[in-house]
């Protein structure tokens with residue numbers, strides 16, 4: 247079994263500050279592995295261990311995305327590949343999926359891809375499904391339990407809005423992981439010491455036989471505004487009896503009761 | 504938030520950074536959510552801080568307890584600077600965690616690594632590096648702390664055993680440890696040269712322990728007394744030669760104090776981080792208290808002391824890596840970092856006003872926890888005397904029969 251995990255490096259959410267002109271202040275940002283991708287890594291590692299398989303992590307991102315790849319290697323992944331190209335700066339989810347699909351095809355022997363269900367920065371949730379489409383593989387999204395995974399088939403539970411679904415599929419397949427699929431492990435100290443010496447190859451678009459204009463439209467953020475501030479609370483006055491009456495009245499008016 | 508650990512590239516490398524993130528992640532996920540409850544329980548409970556056992560085991564599995572021990576002895580094979588990084592990050596969350604590294608790793612395991620025979624390293628160091636066995640360090644007695652020569656414990660040779668008698672007190676992890684590094688007199692007439700060190704096992708007949716209650720700080724941790732009543736200790740469990748006990752105890756402190764200093768640095772950082780958060784949120788007279796100059800002064804002093812403490816620690820760690828004796832540098836780091844960790848926590852309470860006086864915020868715990876480190880592993884006064892004695896050249900560190908080995912990556916990596 248050769249599993250690929252797609253890892254995106256994103257800003258840690260509480261490290262993001264918005265400048266007064268609503269642009270993002272990049273200075274204080276702490277880069278981390280996208281939350282959902284950590285579950286994807288852990289799941290891939292667990293099944294690769296059971297099946298005597300191999301895990302390759304791939305990230306499309308800037309040079310410092312190797313930090314996230316190194317963490318994944320220290321967790322136990324066998325190999326890592328960074329995809330970076332000057333023309334990928336503004337690439338959207340679809341374009342990114344096309345590039346990563348080409349990388350997976352280049353690897354050749356991959357039979358399962360694990361992704362997070364979405365990234366915590368863009369939150370589009372398009373990457374996994376788009377990747378499956380470019381690969382021409384079935385997709386199992388919102389996976390919260392993997393029951394069985396062999397070289398030929400997989401059985402998973404999917405968490406849909408109002409249903410839980412148990413699905414079987416034949417490999418190759420793309421799955422997207424939800425939170426709490428598992429308990430992601432800590433990097434191993436022994437592996438931390440090894441990975442800083444492990445080379446991480448960088449693949450460019452030309453390595454993948456792609457050109458920038460084949461990646462479809464880019465998405466530009468035209469405007470960014472912080473969410474409206476929450477209205478301030480109201481303190482009721484009077485004795486407890488009146489306050490409670492008034493409170494109940496207000497709750498009914500606002501259709502909470 | 505500023506990364507206070509950035510820009511130490513002249514001491515630390517990428518591996519140390521990844522290690523730091525891992526330890527921080529662990530402490531924040533697995534300890535921070537429960538620490539207030541454990542600390543509260545420790546104020547009145549009669550137990551022995553049982554909650555620490557699974558945490559210690561976990562730190563063992565993750566490799567923290569043997570972080571700077573060679574892989575052949577079950578360690579993770581990092582250098583001595585990595586030990587400082589682990590201690591900083593643990594005490595940033597709670598002192599009880601760092602105390603484990605101090606006694607188990609700094610005082611006991613590194614002493615076995617420095618002075619032990621190959622058999623002792625296999626038998627004691629290996630299971631300690633992985634956390635399978637827990638280790639403590641027993642020097643202090645009811646009537647002898649700073650004045651080590653005032654100790655009363657004795658070990659009398661009888662054939663291939665020593666018969667050990669005595670009481671040690673204020674021993675961290677007394678009730679949780681499997682192995683005890685114990686110093687006792689084999690010849691009282693020789694004073695310091697008549698002391699010998701032993702590796703005592705809890706399973707030996709005549710070893711009993713009991714916790715101390717009512718502590719000011721480190722309430723989430725276990726501290727207590729260890730009594731040795733006619734304990735028959737095989738000669739094979741003697742660490743070093745007869746008469747080397749005092750030297751072993753003191754060189755162990757060169758490593759223990761290093762962990763205490765690094766931990767105190769982490770506590771200064773925790774005080775600073777809490778103060779920065781609160782000072783930006785709390786408003787008086789129409790502006791955040793961070794805008795008042797007297798509050799700024801408290802913050803700036805925390806920054807100064809954080810960075811100087813950290814640099815003193817890393818210098819000591821760097822010397823250890825080079826295999827250079829570092830008693831002067833380590834005690835300087837320990838003195839500065841511990842005294843300033845108390846001051847930082849004290850100012851952090853001040854910045855929090857009345858809220859800082861309640862355990863709703865962590866800063867009062869930082870203050871209580873910081874206080875002990877100004878007493879243990881050499882009181883503040885002892886560190887002051889040492890610094891003056893070194894400066895006056897009244898004290899020189901003479902070469903030892905066994906020095907702490909310099910860090911050698913190939914040796915540390917070999918299985």
Ligand SMILES: Cc1cc2nc3c(=O)[nH]c(=O)nc-3n(C[C@H](O)[C@H](O)[C@H](O)COP(=O)(O)OP(=O)(O)OC[C@H]3O[C@@H](n4cnc5c(N)ncnc54)[C@H](O)[C@@H]3O)c2cc1C
Pocket residue numbers: 606640641642643646647648649650672673674675676721726875878879880881882883884885888
């Ligand atoms: C939380 C905690 C954990 C501990 N863990 C351990 C442990 O794991 N193992 C262990 O062996 N011990 C441990 N200790 C004990 C600690 O190391 C001793 O308390 C310390 O060495 C001081 O000894 P003492 O308490 O007997 O004080 P004393 O030596 O009686 O000193 C009392 C006061 O006199 C001052 N003083 C003493 N001599 C001089 C001098 N010559 N000049 C100037 N001033 C002087 C001291 O600085 C101090 O202020 C622990 C203590 C605490 C509080």
